[in-house]
Amino acid sequence: MATKVVMEALSPTMEEGRLVKWLKNEGDAVKSGEPIAEVETDKAVMELVARADGVLRKRVLGEGTAAPVGQLVGVIAGKDENIDALLQGAGGGGAPAQAAPAQAAPAQQQQGGGAKPAEQVIARAQETAGASSVPRSADQAQGEASMPPQQKAAGAPPQSPGPGQPAGSGRGAAPAGNGGRARSSPLARRLASERGIDLGGMQGSGPGGRIVKRDIEAAATAAPAAARQAAPVRPRSDADFEDVPLTQIRKTIARRLSESIGPIPTFYLTAEFDLGRASELRDAMLEMGDEYKVSFNDIVLKATATALAQHPEVNAHWLGDKIRYFNRVHLGMAVATDDGLIVPVIFDADQKRMSEISAEAKALAKKARERKLKPEEYTGSTFSVSNLGMFGIDQFTAIINPPEAGILAIGAVEDKPVVVGDDLEVRKKMRVTMSCDHRVVDGAVGARFLQTLRRMLENPLMLVF
Amino acid sequence: MASFDVIFLGGGPAGYVGAIRAAQLGLNTAVVEREALGGTCVIWGCIPAKALLEAASLATRVAKGAEFGVTVGEVKLDYGVAMKRSRAVSTQNSKGVEFLFKKNKITWIRGTGTITGANAVTVKTQDGKEEKHDAKKGIVICTGSRVKGLPQVGLELNKTTVISSDEALVLEKAPKSIAIVGAGAVGCEFADVFNAFGSAVTLIDVAPAILPLEDQECSAELAKAFKKRKIDVVTGAKISNVKIGKNSVSMSLDAGGAKRDLTVDVVLVAAGRAPNVENVGLEKAGVKLTERGFVKINERMETSAKGIYAIGDVAGPPMLAHKGSREGVIVAEVIAGKHFHPLNYGNVPNATYCHPEVASIGLTEQQCKEKKLDYKVGKFPFSANGRARTSGETEGFVKIIRDAKYGEILGAHIIGAHATEMIHELAVARENEYTVEEVDLAIHAHPTLSEAVAEAALDSMGKLIHA
Numbered sequence: 001m002a003t004k005v006v007m008e009a010l011s012p013t014m015e016e017g018r019l020v021k022w023l024k025n026e027g028d029a030v031k032s033g034e035p036i037a038e039v040e041t042d043k044a045v046m047e048l049v050a051r052a053d054g055v056l057r058k059r060v061l062g063e064g065t066a067a068p069v070g071q072l073v074g075v076i077a078g079k080d081e082n083i084d085a086l087l088q089g090a091g092g093g094g095a096p097a098q099a100a101p102a103q104a105a106p107a108q109q110q111q112g113g114g115a116k117p118a119e120q121v122i123a124r125a126q127e128t129a130g131a132s133s134v135p136r137s138a139d140q141a142q143g144e145a146s147m148p149p150q151q152k153a154a155g156a157p158p159q160s161p162g163p164g165q166p167a168g169s170g171r172g173a174a175p176a177g178n179g180g181r182a183r184s185s186p187l188a189r190r191l192a193s194e195r196g197i198d199l200g201g202m203q204g205s206g207p208g209g210r211i212v213k214r215d216i217e218a219a220a221t222a223a224p225a226a227a228r229q230a231a232p233v234r235p236r237s238d239a240d241f242e243d244v245p246l247t248q249i250r251k252t253i254a255r256r257l258s259e260s261i262g263p264i265p266t267f268y269l270t271a272e273f274d275l276g277r278a279s280e281l282r283d284a285m286l287e288m289g290d291e292y293k294v295s296f297n298d299i300v301l302k303a304t305a306t307a308l309a310q311h312p313e314v315n316a317h318w319l320g321d322k323i324r325y326f327n328r329v330h331l332g333m334a335v336a337t338d339d340g341l342i343v344p345v346i347f348d349a350d351q352k353r354m355s356e357i358s359a360e361a362k363a364l365a366k367k368a369r370e371r372k373l374k375p376e377e378y379t380g381s382t383f384s385v386s387n388l389g390m391f392g393i394d395q396f397t398a399i400i401n402p403p404e405a406g407i408l409a410i411g412a413v414e415d416k417p418v419v420v421g422d423d424l425e426v427r428k429k430m431r432v433t434m435s436c437d438h439r440v441v442d443g444a445v446g447a448r449f450l451q452t453l454r455r456m457l458e459n460p461l462m463l464v465f
Numbered sequence: 466m467a468s469f470d471v472i473f474l475g476g477g478p479a480g481y482v483g484a485i486r487a488a489q490l491g492l493n494t495a496v497v498e499r500e501a502l503g504g505t506c507v508i509w510g511c512i513p514a515k516a517l518l519e520a521a522s523l524a525t526r527v528a529k530g531a532e533f534g535v536t537v538g539e540v541k542l543d544y545g546v547a548m549k550r551s552r553a554v555s556t557q558n559s560k561g562v563e564f565l566f567k568k569n570k571i572t573w574i575r576g577t578g579t580i581t582g583a584n585a586v587t588v589k590t591q592d593g594k595e596e597k598h599d600a601k602k603g604i605v606i607c608t609g610s611r612v613k614g615l616p617q618v619g620l621e622l623n624k625t626t627v628i629s630s631d632e633a634l635v636l637e638k639a640p641k642s643i644a645i646v647g648a649g650a651v652g653c654e655f656a657d658v659f660n661a662f663g664s665a666v667t668l669i670d671v672a673p674a675i676l677p678l679e680d681q682e683c684s685a686e687l688a689k690a691f692k693k694r695k696i697d698v699v700t701g702a703k704i705s706n707v708k709i710g711k712n713s714v715s716m717s718l719d720a721g722g723a724k725r726d727l728t729v730d731v732v733l734v735a736a737g738r739a740p741n742v743e744n745v746g747l748e749k750a751g752v753k754l755t756e757r758g759f760v761k762i763n764e765r766m767e768t769s770a771k772g773i774y775a776i777g778d779v780a781g782p783p784m785l786a787h788k789g790s791r792e793g794v795i796v797a798e799v800i801a802g803k804h805f806h807p808l809n810y811g812n813v814p815n816a817t818y819c820h821p822e823v824a825s826i827g828l829t830e831q832q833c834k835e836k837k838l839d840y841k842v843g844k845f846p847f848s849a850n851g852r853a854r855t856s857g858e859t860e861g862f863v864k865i866i867r868d869a870k871y872g873e874i875l876g877a878h879i880i881g882a883h884a885t886e887m888i889h890e891l892a893v894a895r896e897n898e899y900t901v902e903e904v905d906l907a908i909h910a911h912p913t914l915s916e917a918v919a920e921a922a923l924d925s926m927g928k929l930i931h932a
Contacts, residue, residue: 185898190871207806213898215871 002077002086005060007067009037010046011200017041017064018248019048019073024056030076034060042248046203052076057083184211191216203384241326243319250323254439263440266382268397269446273457275413275428281460296413296430297333297387298358302463303456304385304408305329305349305357311449315382317403318440324403332381332401333361335368335429342368343401345381354463389413395431405440406449409433430457467572471497471800472586472600473607474578474745477504478786479564479777480607483793488569490801495598496571497578497588502562503555504788505609505778512558513634514654516551518818521661523620525820529857544639544662551634580604580746583772603772603800606752606760608745610738610778615646619716620734626714627732630655639664640730644714646704647736648675650817651868653687655733657819660696667697667727669718674700676817680829680878682864687880689861690821740779755781764807766796774800788813814892816885821860824888827876827895830866834842839869843901843925845917849932852912858882863921865891865901872900872926883914891919901925 003219007017017039024036035047036056050056054076061073077083184192184199188211192199197219204211246254256267278299286294308315308329318323331349335342344364346357367373383405386398389412411431418427433452436446456462471487473480476498487494530537551584566573581597586604590594613628614622624632630651639662645652648670656668668675668691675691675698688698694771699720706717706726715728722813729907740759749759753769755761759782760768760775768775774796777789791808798805817823831841846862847853861881867874877891904922909915916931923929 186900186903187871187873187898190900196872 001052002057002075002081002083003054004072004086005036005048005050005056005074005076007039007061007069007073008048009069010048011041011044013276014069016066016068016248019061019063020045020200021063022059023047026056026059028056030054030056040248042251044203048073050076057081058087060087061240089339090284116366174197183209185213188212188216195220227288240328241324243324245323246320250439254318264400264402266435267402267438267443267446268433269443269450270395270431270433270437271454272429272431273454274418275430275457278457278460279413279428294354294358296389297410298354298361299460299463300354300387300408300410300457301331301333301346301349301361301385302354302357303453303460304383304465305331305346305352307449307452307456308383309350310452313445314406314436314441314449316405316440317382318405318437319403322406323440326382328382329378330382332378332384333364334384334386334398334407335365337369337371342373342378343381343384344368344373344378347380383407385410389430395433397433398435401436402437405437406446407435408453409435466597466599467495468599469493469572469796470600470602471495471605472497472578472598472910473573473601473605474580474586475504475607475609475741475777475779476500476502476562476573477607477609477777477789478506479609479780479793480504480605481565481793482790483569483607483704483776483797484829485565485569486794486797487800488571490797490803492797492801494569494571495574495600496566497574497576499575499577501556501559502566502573503559507562508555509631509634509869511786513551513555514630514651514658516554516819517547517634517658518654518655518820518833519546520547520550521658522820524661528772542639543879545637547662548635548637552657574598577744579744580606580752580773582825583750583770587664590899603774603796605766605793605800606745606747606768606773606775606779607777607793607795608741608779610740610784613737613739614734615704615736618704619709620646620704620732622734626709626712626730627734629734631853633733633827641665642729643667643731643733644669644716644729645728645733645735646670647734648672648698648700649678649735649737650676650815652733652735652821653691653817653819656691656696660691665697665729667729669702669703669704672700672702676721676823677777678829679815679817679823680781680864680876681826682706682862683823683825683878683880686861686869687819687821687823691819738778738784740781742779754804757781765799765805766792783813785811785813785815785817786889809896812892812895814888817887818885821858821881822884823878823880824884825876826892827874827877828866829876829878830864833866838875840866840875841869841925842866843921843923843929845920845924845929845932847914847917850912850914850920852914852916853882855912856882863887863917865904865918865921865925867901867925868924872902873898874901874904877918877921879918881914881917887915887918890915918930 010017014017020038020040022037024030030036030050030053030251032050032053036050036051037048038045039048055078056074057077058075060075061067067073075083075086149209183204185206189199191213195216197216199211202211202215202219203209205215206212275296276298282294282296284296312325312327315326315329328348329350332343333345334348335344344367346352346360346364349357352360364377367377381401384401384407386407388396389410392412394414395411396409398407400407409432413428413430415426416429418429419426432450434446434450470492471494473484473494473496476496480496481502484494484496506512524540524542527537527540528638553815554884574588576588578586579590581587584600586598586600588598590596600691610633612622614620614627620627622629639659642665643659644667645656646669648668651678652668652670656666660666665923670677674681675688676684691698699718702718702720704716704718708715713728713730714732718725718727742754742758742760750773751770752773753761760777760780762768762780766774766776766780776792776796780785780792795808796806812826814824814826830842843865844862848859853859858881861879864878865874866876874891877888890904899920905919910920920929920931
């Protein structure tokens with residue numbers, strides 16, 4: 001019998017999935033439970049498995065294309081079976097899979113507004129297919145119900161043997177709907193609940209996809225590892241910028257964070273830099289004559305531009321459906337005028353020498369205050385810097401200039417007592433706070449950029465390297 | 466010359482189980498075996514040894530009959546009869562494997578096999594002829610292991626006064642006195658057997674405890690039980706000055722300064738086994754060995770040579786039949802291109818069939834300490850177990866070591882009657898990652914020895930009921 005392959009809800013929060021890769025060609029024999037495609041969900045890339053034995057007759061969805069949960073992506077049928085009827089519904093996005101025999105959709109999957117047609121297919125498939133990623137939502141229900149041992153011990157005094165005793169194996173959890181068995185071990189559930197790991201989107205390595213201890217341990221170690229690799233160094237190309245389509249995870253982060261904190265989900269990173277050497281540099285240049293005079297702000301601008309060139313993942317714009325990573329650095333510098341704030345731009349700042357930046361910054365600030373800036377002089381920045389140090393502000397947070405992904409807020413350079421070894425020394429310190437658009441820049445990504453910036457400002461010879 | 470999908474070199478518990486699984490998965494399978502099918506396990510190990518241990522157990526129980534109101538006449542012990550029965554059981558089992566081969570259409574090539582090419586095996590048959598066979602999908606080395614002597618202390622096997630388990634299994638009578646060198650599972654089992662059949666037994670090990678790989682508390686409990694039965698247990702002992710006479714062997718023992726001389730009729734060397742890696746054509750085939758001389762494999766049982774696999778004793782410790790059998794299943798699945806579950810070597814049960822029996826799985830308490838794990842111990846003695854009292858087998862205990870925070874069963878150790886049967890509840894628990902709580906929640910029938918397992922689980926949570 002012909003069976004539709006639909007985009008399945010491979011994680012509890014998944015609304016659409018992008019078909020990354022077909023693992024079977026049209027005409028290939030497939031077995032129920034066998035992976036046929038890789039699908040990127042909002043959480044991870046997972047395998048979509050066949051729900052019936054037969055031949056993959058049609059690949060409806062192309063690789064790299066996204067489809068909402070429930071939409072037809074392919075057809076499994078007998079070798080010579082007529083599948084025209086099934087394919088008719090394929091055109092429209094999210095076409096209901098009417099051909100699938102309607103069976104009572106599992107109660108737990110009805111939450112969030114009625115059973116989707118796809119779930120009927122899934123429900124039927126569950127009877128035949130052994131391995132399925134769908135019932136994992138049941139695991140999650142169990143996992144969530146399984147409280148950390150301490151909590152449960154506190155909540156159930158008659159049974160609780162006392163703190164430190166194991167309890168809360170998740171047994172109290174309601175049995176998974178539709179008779180599906182929870183595919184995770186008691187130990188895995190306990191470890192997961194303790195570590196706050198969501199079993200929902202996890203691929204188990206035990207029999208029948210059961211989540212076991214090693215999966216939890218792998219997930220726990222993979223998370224920091226993933227963060228470390230999160231910002232691939234983007235190859236520089238001749239183009240001024242590169243548009244990267246949003247990945248599902250990026251989409252989910254964007255949506256969730258915006259809901260939480262206004263249109264731009266901003267977070268802030270503050271660091272205190274030692275400007276001792278920068279100050280020496282400035283003094284040394286000044287000794288050579290007034291024409292070599294540079295301000296701390298000039299040094300900060302030069303360092304920021306150089307650091308941005310090394311961190312295109314921060315030098316980016318949020319464009320709603322994609323992120324634009326720039327291969328050029330156009331540095332906006334916020335200037336306070338009597339009318340308010342304006343941000344003139346030093347174009348290709350990373351390519352310019354300190355003297356050029358200094359001169360340009362001076363000229364732009366002057367023009368700004370005289371209201372003589374032309375539009376092309378205050379548009380097109382890829383990243384911005386705001387400096388209130390001259391007003392004696394120690395530290396502040398700047399508002400991101402959309403669609404930019406970040407802005408640096410520079411505080412005053414101050415003499416501060418610092419413990420060096422066992423001694424107290426007076427050092428020149430400056431606080432920098434970076435506002436980051438979390439849809440583009442994750443915490444670790446921003447932090448790495450600030451690390452680079454610190455290296456440059458604390459060792460200003462790096463700027464001529 | 467015949468062509469097969471896969472050829473197993475060896476018909477022991479690793480090879481024959483692997484062959485059956487391979488045949489079930491549709492592979493055209495052959496097994497090269499020069500002796501009877503079943504290998505060391507069936508012919509020279511597990512099966513005949515257990516038959517003898519059963520005889521020993523019966524002898525011990527009969528002696529206690531009067532206590533139960535069952536008085537028998539004069540008890541005569543005849544090792545020769547027990548030995549013949551054990552051989553019959555062994556033969557029966559070997560025939561059973563032969564039957565399974567026929568049923569699964571597995572070809573038994575009688576002879577000694579050598580790898581002579583990437584897919585080629587040459588078999589020297591008993592009449593000295595050479596046959597070439599072709600293995601299209603894989604060759605599996607499962608040549609097992611063999612007994613070895615202790616030449617470094619002067620105990621070279623001579624099969625009369627210095628023997629191995631091979632000879633012990635076919636002795637016509639129990640020797641008057643026997644020294645057993647090596648107090649691992651084999652040594653302890655033979656100490657048990659010969660003690661029951663009236664030999665004066667000295668059990669010697671260089672390690673500070675008998676069953677040195679088991680949890681120290683089990684080792685101590687067994688030593689206590691052995692000493693009660695007048696088995697002379699000498700641990701931490703260095704052997705020197707070995708003199709092998711025609712009908713006796715003498716030696717000097719130095720156990721931590723306590724020196725003594727010992728003269729016995731027979732010495733049984735039970736100090737480990739050597740992997741059979743010679744004359745298999747390994748070097749020529751490019752099969753690499755580990756530092757300890759076993760064939761090096763990965764979790765897919767693949768050796769360093771493409772298309773050549775290794776399983777069982779020859780592929781490394783633990784040298785246990787059930788570990789080899791599981792590797793056999795895995796290698797069949799790998800060669801057939803099926804999904805397989807990697808073997809968790811930390812979850813292979815250990816079993817010693819002396820009386821009381823000792824069985825364990827997972828980590829010992831010593832290992833938990835070495836690993837600096839945060840653990841709790843639960844223990845329940847069989848002396849407090851109703852069923853154990855009814856049978857008068859109250860020696861021993863169940864000990865469960867659990868992770869302090871999550872309740873994971875880190876290790877379980879049972880010493881007592883039927884311990885080797887009871888351990889599997891904990892093997893299932895560990896394989897499925899049940900915690901001590903699930904073990905307790907499973908209802909244990911009353912009265913059974915297994916109740917002690919549930920009680921030990923409870924004890925580890927500080928909730929003991931029957932003590």
